[in-house]
Every structure is written in C-alpha cells, then in structure tokens.
Amino acid sequence: MGATVMTPLAIAEIIAVSLVCSLLVGGAGLLLARLTRTWSLRWHIVLLVAIAIGGAYAGILAIAALMFVSEHDLLVETVVSSTSAVTAFAIAVIAGDLISKWSTVIRGQVKDLQLDDSASPSQPDGPREFRDLATELAITKERLALARQRELHLEESRRELVSWVSHDLRTPLAGLLAMTEALQDGLADDPARFHAMMRDEVHRMTALVDDLFELSRIHAGVLKISPRTLSLEDLVSDAIAAARSVATKHGVTVDGHVDAGLEVTADSAGISRALSNLIMNAVRHTPAHGSVYVTGTSSGGSVELQVMDQCGGLTQHEMSRVFDLGWQGTNSRATGEQVGSTAGAGLGLAIVKGIVEAHQGEVLVANRPEDEGCSFSIVMPAESGAVC
Structure with a gap:
C-alpha cells in the first residue's frame, strides 16, 4: 500500500483542532486552579500535569474522530492514550506528594528558627533548590542562636554595669553626705581635710560620668577620632609617667621599652587613654x-x-569576658581604694576595646605562664584608617 500523503490543509486542520482542545482544557484547568488556589502545593502539581495530559488526550481523540478511523483503531488509540494518561497522572501524584514532604521539612526548619534548639535540623533529600534553601535556613538558625547569645550576654553586662555604677555612685555620695553633715554640725576636727576628701570624691564621680559618656559615644558609633602621626616612644613614656605615682603608692613598679623611631597614626587622646587604662588595670591587679x-x-x-x-593569670571564662561592659574580675587587689577612675565599675577595658576598634585595631589578652601574669596587647595599623 502506498503511504498516504497529507496535504498542508490537513496538517493545518490537525494543528487547529489540537490547539482548540488544548486551549479548552487549559482554560478549564486555569479556572480550576483559581478556585483551588488555597489548596496544597501537591494538588496544584497534580492539576498542572492533569491539564497537560488532558489537553493531549482530548486532542488525540478529536483528531481520531475527525479522520474517521475504524472503530478498532479508535479503540486502540483510546486504550493507549488512557493508559499513558493514568500512568502520568499517578506519577504526578507521587511527585506532588514528594514535593509536599520536602516543603514540610522546610516549614519545620522555619518554625525551628523561633526555638533555642541546638539540634541539627533535618535536611530534605529532594531537588537542589530545596537543599540549598534548607542549608541557608540552617545557617540562619546558627546566626540567630549567636545573636541570642550576644543579646543575653549584653543584657547580663548591662545589669552588672548598673549594679557597679550604682554602687560606685552611692558610696561617694554617702560619704559626701556624711562629711557635709559633719561640717554643718561643726563636728569636723579638720575642715580642710574634709574639703579635700570631698573634692576627691567629686572628681572620681565626674570621671565615672565621663567614662559612661565615652562608652555611650562608642556604642552609638559617634566617637570623634582625629588621627595624626604620634611617636610611640612619647606615648608610652607619658602613660608610664602618669601611672608611676599611683603605682609607687601601691608598691608596684612600672617601666617599659619602645623600639626606636616607631610612629603610629592615631587619635592622641584616644590611644593615650586606652594605654593608660591598660596600665592602670595592670597596676590594680598586680600585688x-x-x-x-x-x-x-x-x-x-x-x-x-x-x-x-603579674596578676596571677586569668581563667578561660575570665579571658572571654574581660572586655565586657561592666564585668569585674575576682583578683583585684584594690578593694578598699580605687586605682584609676574606672576601677570600680568595669568600664576601663570596655573603653579600651571601643577606642582601639575605632582605629581598626584589636585588643588581645593572654596568660604569661613564666611569671603567672597577663599580657594585654593593642595591635593596630601603623597608618590607621579610623572609623568615627
């Protein structure tokens, strides 16, 4: 038998019938998708496959009827098309169920973001997009856990700061009140000495308020930095000279050495204060x-x-908290008498950290096992690009 040659008109007719069938089934499918838009993603996937299958199935049957094929051939085409459609539909249901399960795992990870659960989240074994999303959620959970820890840490530091500052303000205020009443009642045997003590207490409270103001500027990111070239030797010698009288009073020697010709670009007042705070802290903790x-x-x-x-060293916990706002060590030798303005409130090292970081540097602490002491280091670029 010779092969039947289809004319262009017949081909166009087949295409038109197929297109009409696909549009009718597609339009009905879109309407159904609109009505079921709140259903599970599983059923939307099944519906999408059903639309594709239905359009092809309707087109095949319409073309078969149009071509006036025999009943036998029509039955064969119908059985083959129906079997393929049912199989494809079943596969779509399975695929939709798998995608629904993968999305359920992702939804569980999103819910876990609200919990302080340190357990590793389950990972879907589905498509790469789901795995990538699960990985990003796991990373986000770790970041949120770290943020919660930092928040709790900061809250604890704030409470400690309030406690220490309240104590450091209450004590001198009580002393001032007692001395004022003694002077007022004429009970002071040496008024000049009382006036000198009152002046010292006022200076200490003023220094504490100044430190609090400095910390507020550091935390607000508005610390004023005016960098200029400084001689490191002059910086160290001035800081040592300022601390030597206090150190001598407490039986501690202070000395130092700087390599010749070293210079640093930094804010003079800021770096001087940071170094002085470190030296005063060392004097306060050295016996x-x-x-x-x-x-x-x-x-x-x-x-x-x-x-x-020569403070005797720090524990790992103390080293992790030594620069925290308001934190106090346990081995301070200056119990009854303060050494430096920030000795009692735990502000000195926090100020050091803020100033140095504003110069794009870092502050490090380590134990020195050879003499049971500590080493505090300020490391910063020689030409600092200060951050205000």
Whole structure:
C-alpha cells in the first residue's frame, strides 16, 4: 500500500483542532486552579500535569474522530492514550506528594528558627533548590542562636554595669553626705581635710560620668577620632609617667621599652587613654612588690603596644569576658581604694576595646605562664584608617 500523503490543509486542520482542545482544557484547568488556589502545593502539581495530559488526550481523540478511523483503531488509540494518561497522572501524584514532604521539612526548619534548639535540623533529600534553601535556613538558625547569645550576654553586662555604677555612685555620695553633715554640725576636727576628701570624691564621680559618656559615644558609633602621626616612644613614656605615682603608692613598679623611631597614626587622646587604662588595670591587679612592663614593637604594617602584669593569670571564662561592659574580675587587689577612675565599675577595658576598634585595631589578652601574669596587647595599623 502506498503511504498516504497529507496535504498542508490537513496538517493545518490537525494543528487547529489540537490547539482548540488544548486551549479548552487549559482554560478549564486555569479556572480550576483559581478556585483551588488555597489548596496544597501537591494538588496544584497534580492539576498542572492533569491539564497537560488532558489537553493531549482530548486532542488525540478529536483528531481520531475527525479522520474517521475504524472503530478498532479508535479503540486502540483510546486504550493507549488512557493508559499513558493514568500512568502520568499517578506519577504526578507521587511527585506532588514528594514535593509536599520536602516543603514540610522546610516549614519545620522555619518554625525551628523561633526555638533555642541546638539540634541539627533535618535536611530534605529532594531537588537542589530545596537543599540549598534548607542549608541557608540552617545557617540562619546558627546566626540567630549567636545573636541570642550576644543579646543575653549584653543584657547580663548591662545589669552588672548598673549594679557597679550604682554602687560606685552611692558610696561617694554617702560619704559626701556624711562629711557635709559633719561640717554643718561643726563636728569636723579638720575642715580642710574634709574639703579635700570631698573634692576627691567629686572628681572620681565626674570621671565615672565621663567614662559612661565615652562608652555611650562608642556604642552609638559617634566617637570623634582625629588621627595624626604620634611617636610611640612619647606615648608610652607619658602613660608610664602618669601611672608611676599611683603605682609607687601601691608598691608596684612600672617601666617599659619602645623600639626606636616607631610612629603610629592615631587619635592622641584616644590611644593615650586606652594605654593608660591598660596600665592602670595592670597596676590594680598586680600585688605589692610586683611589676608592670610596657613594650612597643612593630611587625609589617602594624604596631603593637603590650602591657604585661603579674596578676596571677586569668581563667578561660575570665579571658572571654574581660572586655565586657561592666564585668569585674575576682583578683583585684584594690578593694578598699580605687586605682584609676574606672576601677570600680568595669568600664576601663570596655573603653579600651571601643577606642582601639575605632582605629581598626584589636585588643588581645593572654596568660604569661613564666611569671603567672597577663599580657594585654593593642595591635593596630601603623597608618590607621579610623572609623568615627
């Protein structure tokens, strides 16, 4: 038998019938999708496959009827098309169920973001997009857990700060009140000495308020930095000279050495204050007859200021908290008498950290096992691009 040659008109007719069938089934499917838009994603996937299958199935049957094929051939086409359609529909149901399960895993990970659960989230074994999304959610959960820890940490530091500042303000205020009443009642045997003590207490409270104001500027990111070239040797010698009288009074020697010719671009007042706070902290924690030593060195494009004391060392917990706002160590030797303005409130090292980080540097602390002391280091670029 010779092959039947289809004319262009017949081909166009077949295409038109197929297109009409697909449009009718597609339009009905879109209407149904609109009505079931709140249903599960599983059923939307099944509906999408059903629309594709239905359009092809309707087109095949319409073309078969149009071509006046025999009843036998029509039955064969119907059985084959129906079997393929049912199989494809079943596969669509299974695929929709799998995607629904994968999305349920993702939804569970999203819910876990609200919990303080440290357990590893389950990972879907589906398509790459689902796995990537699950990985990003796991990373986000870790970041949120760290943020919660930082928030709790900061809240604890704030409570400690309020406690210490309240104590440091209440004590001198009570002393001032007692001395004022003694002077008023004529009970002071040496008024000049009382006036001097009152002046010292006022200066200490003023210094504490200044420190609080400095910390508020650091935390608000508005710390004023005016960098200029400074001699590291002059910086260290001035800080040592300022601390030496206090150190001598408490039986602690302070000395240091700086490599010749070292310079740093930094804010003079800020870095001087940071170094002075470190030296005062070292004096405060070094026992009588101990020593504090300050060094200045360079490495590559950075300079390092190191303050070494004989405090007896710090535990890992203490080293992790030593720069926290309001935190106090347990081995301070200056119990009844303060050494430096920030000795009692736990502000000194927090201010050091803020100033140094504003200069794009970092503050490090480590134990020195050879003499059971600590080493605090300021490491910053020689030419600091300060952050205000």
